Amino acid sequence: MEVTIGKTSGFCGGVQNVISKTEKRLDEEKKTIYCLGEIVHNRQVIEKLEKKGLKIVNNIEEVKDRAIIRAxxxxxxxxxxxxxxxxxLIDLTCPKVLQIHKIAEEYAKNNYYIILIGVKNHPExxxxxxxxxENSYLLEEKEEIETVIEKIxxxxxxxxxxxxQTTYKLTKxxxxxxxxKxxxxxxxEIEVKNTICEATRKRQGETAELSKKVNIMIIVGGKNSSNTKKLYDVAKENCKKSVLCETVEELDIQEIKKYEKVGIMAGASTPDEIVEEIKQKIIK
Ligand code: SF4
Known part of the structure; x- marks a missing residue:
């Protein structure tokens, strides 16, 4: 049996930055630090940081003194x-996201109607x-195009x-x-700026390639992680036997062992340890 882990699997630069800086502050200060929303879409990472004093809140009104802004x-x-x-505010917004905010403000000032293609309920x-x-629209699906044209x-x-959105599906x-158009x-006059981040593009591209070469594709990531769901969609297009899981416990290891070639790819908020644990259970 051959198990291949994608080279682009796991934490992206933005997530890595948030986790390492937050962990460093918690270790040094040993005091509660609030975070506005889940720091990453991964339960295991959150639990580890909560033990060190991270307190996740969903509203700025719940914050007493200072709060982390996630990627x-x-x-x-x-x-x-x-x-x-x-x-x-301890602003750990990914620089790529901050750059999009800046560009969007400039274009809005220059009288453009802005269409943001992204997942409607996603925090980013x-x-x-x-x-x-005010002249903007967050569009998630093709079916909304007529509506946005009316608004324009x-x-x-x-x-x-x-x-x-930086983690939107490129082909879509x-x-x-x-x-x-x-x-x-x-x-x-239409101007398009593909702001899907390089890390996402590479990961989706590698997922497509890898899933064509294997008999089963395992996508690992948080249940509410948008970029992980997109990877699962990409994998399914190329490999009918694709599964999505958050931890090794959710997988039927005996069933996976029946396949000759296994591919694994993880979303941007999944630690490498979880992926490695899955690999070890399969090859054991
Ligand atoms: S996916 Fe890209 S834009 Fe989003 S946090 Fe990671 S590096 Fe930043």
């Missing part, structure tokens, strides 16, 4: 509210759309700027952009 970023309103309340999309101004007409703007982003038929 996904927060809305403009949260920054404003923190200032009003005198709360210190919610944070980014708050920097896009009503806005009286003539320019459209299209961006993406390209399809939606193409359809927007076809449906607006040169009526608008």
């Amino acid at each position: 996904h970023g927060v809305t403009k309103e949260v920054y404003e509210r923190a200032k009003e309340k005198g709360i210190e 999309s919610i944070s980014t759309i708050s920097f896009c101004g 007409k009503k806005s009286n703007l003539h320019k459209i700027f299209i961006i993406a 982003f390209e399809e939606i952009v193409q359809e927007i 076809e449906k607006t038929k040169n009526k608008y």
Whole structure:
């Protein structure tokens, strides 16, 4: 049996940065530090940091003194509210996400209607759309294209700027952009900036390649991790026998052992130890 772990599997730079800096602060200060939302979409990582004093809250109103902003970023309103309340923000938003916020604000100022292609209830999309101004729309599925075109007409703007959530599925982003262009038929000046991050693109590309070569593909990641779900979609397109799990306990190891070639890929918030544990159980 051959077990291949994807080279791009596991923590991306943004997640690695948040975890290491948070852990360092907790170890040095030995005091409670609040975090706005789950620090990463991975239960095991959260539990480890909670033991060291991390307190996850879902609202800035619950924060007493200072709070970490995770890689996904927060809305403009949260920054404003923190200032009003005198709360210190430890801003660990991924620099790539901050860059998108900056670009979105510039284009909004220059009278573009902004379409953010992303998952509606994802914290990163919610944070980014708050920097896009009132003439903007968070679009998740192709079916919403007509709705957004109507909104653009009503806005009286003539320019459209299209961006993406950093972990959106690349092929789906390209399809939606193409359809927007076809449906607006040169009526608008359209600028597209593919803001899907390099780490995500490489990981999705490698998942597609690896899943073509194996008999079973295992995708590892948190149940509420958007980038992990996208990897699972990519894997399924190329390998019918694809499974999604958060930990080794969820896998039927005896069933997996029946396959000759096994591929494993993990989402951006999955520690390498979990992937290695799965591999060891399979080859044992
Ligand atoms: S996926 Fe990319 S943009 Fe998102 S946190 Fe990781 S490195 Fe940053």
